[in-house]
Amino acid sequence: MTAQVLLRGRELTRRWGGLVAVDRVSLELERGSVHAVIGTNGAGKSTLINLLSGEIAPSSGEVQLLGSDVTHWPQPKRARAGLGRSYQRNTIYPSFGVIENCRLAAQARRQQPWGWWRDAARDESTLAAARDAAARAGLTALLDRPAGLLSHGQKRQLEIAMCLATAPEVLLLDEPLAGMGAEETERMLALLAELKHGHAILLVEHDMDAVFRIADRITVMVNGAVIASGTPDDVRASAEVRTAYLGDH
Amino acid sequence: MDRSKLAFVVAVFALLAAWPLAAGSYGVDLVTKIMVYAIFALSLELLVGTTGLVCFGQAAFFGIGAYAAVLLSPAEGASLVWLLPACVLAAGVYALAVGALSLRTKGVYFIMVTLAFAQMAYYVVHDTPFGGGTDGIYLTAKPSLGVLDLDRAGVLYGFTLACLAGTFVFLGLLLRSPFGRALAGIRVNEQRMRATGFSTYPYKLAAFTLSGAIAGLAGFLFAVKDGVVNPELMSWHLSGAVLVMIILGGLGHLRGALIGAFAFALLQEFFQSVAVFGAFAKHWHLGLGLTIIGCVALLPRGLIGLPARWRERLGGRAFARAALPAAEEAAR
């Protein structure tokens, strides 16, 4: 069985004035695999995610989602087509409950702005998706807790759950492990491993141990450009990576 | 809405319904005015408190509703059936146009663009013969519908109360609907909403238009109540005053707009009262200003945060913890 490519970036470039933040990066995300992007601070990883998700427009290059050219689609349209992302900093809605955070995300797929008399909190179709997403992220016990009161790790889980609630095909995860303790990291890795089935995942992460444990493919970026890409073993073996990145210490 | 909030709202409306039985004609007049301002404040609350769009030109929609009521009325008086919708529509259409353009900007720039459009409307009625100039124009005959003759103070009071209740219930339902939840999400984090798949612009535009239309309703009632309109109805002073009302009452709650409108009007009455301040009453702005400053310093969440604050004082940490999300939100 050949793997199905869900998201493809081709020769993506983004310049800020004279500075090239992302330099002709191409990559493919396949269903059922985790593709990690690593690199030093300022290597252009977050910009890459922003280009793929449509938050910023590329200076040149092309993005394909599920076979269609989405380069000129605005972000919300890409999201509705099955592209989910999480943020490096928590972007949950702190005053809402966990379930409402997820429900609102689920609502994005079933927007019915005209039914102004209907109570959103009793809207079963979105609630079911929300409960399901929360359950998969391991938050079932905390459904009614205001998101602002969650622990840091739980907030990161909620980020993922909100992402899942939109029923995406592709997940772009920006440092989901940032700031987590060992135990929380383990839980998150288990979650990612489970999510791999049926989704294509792009993982930007600093925790090298985690990346090498879970990633199927790794792309290494330095100064906006890709210097190596391949299986974890390939990357580990790559001389360039060693000198440019891993070998630093 | 939990039970205590519901009880509060029901009590307020019951009191308002009973008020004409107790009050004289001035009292009825005063509360009619305050209720009109409350509807106006609710319209802005939908933008500022719910959607996070700070509009500094809300008076334009209010004024357009009022001017439409006067300009569209034939000399022998109009029927409510078409005049009221026409006024609301006029304000809504202007809001749609203003919103479509101004929502391209953000933050302080949005505040200023809405102000600019309001000033434009102000100068159109102020400087052109169309608007009757500085001294304004009179509404010769008030609209009616069968027994619903708005020329009678009692009827107008009842009608305004019904409009206020209708607006409140409508917004209450709207805010818990999927549309309202999306607006709330946009206020907290618009970027996240876009990443989730919401095209936020149409949502904001819809909220802006709706808000303008409701302000137009308030303006219509104001014109009918006073029987005269003038450009000051569109001045930035009024836009500022209504903003003060909702902040004073407490942002993020429909009840806050209600409380704020009453508090602001009653504070003015209080400081202007010769009975209390004697000759110093002519300097009533001083008292009002100091009270507003005091409220900012001591009541960051507005008057609506008052009970929670008392509970914190009395109950200590347990309540403080429950109040955390609100605080966190306030700090955003």
Add this chain to the structure above:
Amino acid sequence: MDVATFLVQCLNALQYGLLLFLIASGLTLIFGIMGVINLAHGSFYMIGAYMAFALAPLVAATFGGGFFATLAVGTVLAVLLGYVLEWAFFSFLYEREHLQQVLMTYGLILVFEELRSLVVGDDVHGVEPPPLLSGTLPLGELMTYPVYRLFVSGVCVALAAGMWFVFTRTRLGMMIRAGSANREMVQSLGIDIKFLYRVVFAAGVAIAVLAGMVAAPVSSVYPGMGNSVLIVCFVVVVIGGIGSIRGALLAALLIGAVDTFGKVLLPQAAGVLVYVLMALILLWKPSGLFKAA
């Protein structure tokens, strides 16, 4: 309009624009760096004008007088006022929403206006320009141009140059620029941001008060004078780009021109032109002509 008239109108536009800049620059400073929407800015202008009127006899009695002595005393008082106000009314507001600051400054407007009424009364007053500057220059066949107006423009230019110097050439300016760009970073560098804010606020107030004092002989002194300049100052700041000094300068000159020529060429629409200009510029450049300094 013949060429001579046109040139005189250009001079009028320039002079009005510079005056607007003088008033608005303090606002853009406070606005851009501290993020405070200061509705009371017009009140500070009003306070300045009344200082020029009310302080003059006091200063004359204590220091032997003179317009410039009054300016100096007024500016010192203004710095103190700004410093105290920041400490008393704003220092605890930075953590809160911007709208709270709006409410606070709205309250201050009411208070200042009533205090003015209580202390100085409600009458209109004129302020004489200093004898040194009270002459006029001939302009065309009929008109003359008051030297004092040139002086006002001179003050504006000097202030603009001074602000440019402070911003780009001094350590304080560097800290201020950094502070407006990134609050946390500045704090992590060990700069006392609270003190910085206090200084900026005091400077903003002092500039507004100075503008009021300098403008008083031209504008005369009357109740409600602060409110009438407030909105147009906001327009200047927003068109120019919040926090940008050179943006404010350009915007002020632009508004001076639109207002001056609007009154002459399109009197029916003179009131609305400035706002049309602002709306157009913001629709073209949604964050003003220049990003912050």
Add this chain to the structure above:
Amino acid sequence: MTLHRLAAVAACLALAAPFASAQSAKVKVGLMLPNSGTFAALGTAIENGFRLYVAEQGGKLGGREIEFFKVDDESDPSKATDNVNKLIKRDNVDVLVGTVHSGVAMAMAKVAKDTGTLLIVPNAGADAVTGPMCAPNIFRSSFSNWQPGYAMGEVVAKKGHKKVVTITWKYAAGDESVRGFKEAFEKGGGQVVKELSLPFPNVEFQALLTEIAASKPDAVYTFFAGGGAVKFVKDYAAAGLKNSIPLYGAGFITDGTLEAQGADADGLQTTLHYADSLNTPRDDAFRLSYAKTYKLQPDVYAVQGYDAAQILGIGLAAVKGDLAKKAEFAAAVEKAKIDSPRGTFVLGKSHNPVQDIYLRQVSGKENKLVGVAAKSLADPARGCKL
């Protein structure tokens, strides 16, 4: 913040209280005048004038004591109806006196017409108040904007000026004043070559002064008041136009503003229904009395307030204190000669003063009398159906 509760309770009490009290023997006079904002000083002068006359009559008019109720109208027309209602419905006043701002006065006239409450306008010159809005129960003790303008039009035409430029704020009072001027001036053979205006309350005159210089008229007619009047006169002089193009204006340009205008106003000729040096026994007595009571020199606003009280006094005396007899009240006032410090005047059919309009010239910070510009000038009261 118990203060709020307190405020709310107090406000409620304040609302409820008046309804309890029965009709007292005193005549309740509601003063709706500006206490704050640009016109605050004018409001004070009017109130002083009014109270002075009442005090001179021993606190009684028509045999009844006078009780005052006050509301600050803020010169804000959008609050006008509410403020009038405060006096009419809360304080149950018998008579309304107010105000300075024309737009506010229009709203007051509307309420007075609807409710039948007696209204005496002590300043606002809006033509409509004694035009389309005229009513048996509405009186004016001051002037209509048309009057000083018309009188000045005759004066300027007689002086032989042919080409005149007018300049004013783009608002009702300015438009009406200029219209009056133009009517008389063009009747007298002159021509208004340019009508300049700027948005109210903009005070940046320089561009328009340049326009005036460029069109080189024989004279300039202007209508400004308050801070704008001060600035306009100073700017006009500073621009050097004072020496080359004579400036004429409706009297408000130099009333209550001379102190601030200083020497720049010297020689300025204006028309108004009052002047500083009438030197009649009536005026001297009034000025002395006013100066003694308030330690201030009276101005035209004080006279208007004073005469408003006179009108009320005449009417009350005629109906023997019974204000229900509205027709008799009006009839008596219409017949009466009002012995005003400005000179005797009567009220015309539309209840606007038929009065001499004086030509005055500024000299030594006073509006010195030059002569009578228009004898017994009556407002045309266009649109009045009385």
